[in-house]
Amino acid sequence: MDLLRLVTAGALEAEYLPPAQQTPPTRRSRALLVITVGIAVALLTIAAVQTQRGATAAEAERSDLLARISKYQQQQESLRTQLQDLQREVRDMRSAVVGEATSKELAAAELAAGGRAVQGPGIVVHAEDALDASRLDGRIIDQDLSQLVNGLFESGAEAVSVNDHRITSTTAIRGAGSAITVDYRSLTHPYRIEAVGDPNGLQQRFVETEAASWWEYLRLNYGVRYSISPATDLHLGADPTLNVSFARPGAS
Amino acid sequence: MLAILGLVLGVVLGVVLQPTVPDALGPYLPIAIVAALDALFGACRAWLEGVFSDRVFVVSFFSNVLIAAVIVWMGDQIGVGSQLSTGVVVVLGIRIFTNLAAIRRAVIHA
Structure with missing residues (x-):
């Protein structure tokens, strides 16, 4: 408390003396005052x-980045569609060139x-995050999804897609920050995983996989929601x- | 009158020149400003109480700013980081509060 008293008592510089004890201001001291x-x-x-300028600069930078992100995302999407068109074209041309048997095989x-x-x-x-999902708890992560996909393949699925992204043997399911990416495209929840396969056996076999017990554990302990329903035409x-960019056909 | 002249001069200088503070001095500017505010409010109070002396003001201003900056610099050098600046801000903050309270009492007598 003494320290506080000291600070408050000394708030006015002790050198500010009553006018009677001061030397009158000179021209020089007045100039110094100004x-x-x-x-x-x-x-x-x-x-x-400077603070103002820094804030506007940061804001401008942020909106510029956002604009660039959405621009490149659109560009990526259009390139993907273009790629699909070209692939279809290549396929048509190929079947025109090679024989009937080869193109069937292909x-x-x-x-x-x-x-x-x-x-x-x-x-x-x-599949959907828990209702009370926080940043750490109750959220579906990349490993959960890849477990689920593996479980589907394990139980005999012939083709699987996650939120309309087809999963193949080279597809990467990864976590990037708080989002899950499939082939480096980020997903938004809820997740919809479609699996084409024997409609009668697929579900029964899936229930017996490790993936199913993992998801049951998630559902019971973290409140993650998930449900399986049959579909006739996916x-x-x-x-x-x-x-493939690096793999070459090897001797068999 | 002279103080107002200085005030206008300062604003004009700051706005017109818009000098960029060198990065090396960046951390010391905020503390120097708090110290400058302390000296300004102290001078205000002294003027209202009729004991103002321009010599004391000039000396207290420069010494406050310098000491505050040196303390922050010293904190950086000996590795206590920003904790010494916190100390400076607390002490100067209490002084500013006390002086403002005194100014309030002198101006509106309450």
Whole structure:
């Protein structure tokens, strides 16, 4: 308390003496007064101006970044559509050039690899974060989704897609910040996982997989919501990024 | 009168020149400003109480600003980081409050 008293008592400089004990101001001291006040106020103004300028600069930078992100996302989407068109064109041209038997073989291979849009019966899994999901708890993460997808393949699914992104053997399901990305495209929840396969056996077999027990554990302990329903006619798109850059055919 | 002249001069200087503070001095500017505010309010109070002396004001202003900046710099050098600046801000803040209270009493007698 003594310290506080000291500070408050000394708030006015002790050198401010009654006028009787002061030396009268000279011309020089008056000039110094003006300069000092000027410097003090200039300091304040400079700081205020700089803070203001910094804030507007940061804001401009932010909106510029946002605009660029959405621009490139659109560009990426249009490139993907273009790629799909070109792939279709290539396929048509190829089947015109090669023989009937070869193109049939090729089509079967593409179908199995996920390079072709497919349709057929199967099951649909709806998954959603917990109602009271916080940043750390009750949110579905990339590993949960990849477990689920693996479980579907394990139980005999022939084609799987997550939120309309086709999953193939080279698809990456990863976490990026708070979002899950499939082939580096971010997903938004709720997640809808479609699997084409034997409609009768798929669901029963899935329930017995490790993935199903993992999701049951998530549901009971974290309140993550998920449900499985059969579907008679699912349409799954092709994986547009399906290609290999480094692998070459080896001797068999 | 002279003080107002200085005030106008300062605002004009700050707005017109808009000097960029070197990055090295960046951390010391805010503390220097708090110290300057302290000196300004002290001078205001002294003027209202009729004991103002321009010599004391000039000396107290420059010494306050310098000491505040040196304390922050010293904190950086000896590794206590921003904690010494917190100390400076607390002490100067209490002084500013006390002086403002005195100014209030002198101006509106309450």
